[in-house]
Amino acid sequence: MTNRIGNKDVAQMRSKEEKKRTRAFNKAMEAEKQAIARAKYRNQVKGQSAPAA
Secondary structure (H helix, E strand, C coil): CCCEECCEEHHHHCCHHHHHHHHHHHHHHHHHHHHHHHHHCCCCCCCCCCCCC
């Protein structure tokens, strides 16, 4: 459950700027995760398992 202020949830009281910052942060984190995954599998041949390390 989310915290409440009177009859409203805290999420309802957040400003547009805060919501915009949160969305931007989430997109940046997702892009970082994807970049790490791409770098990890960059030189592998599609359909083949990874060589033993």
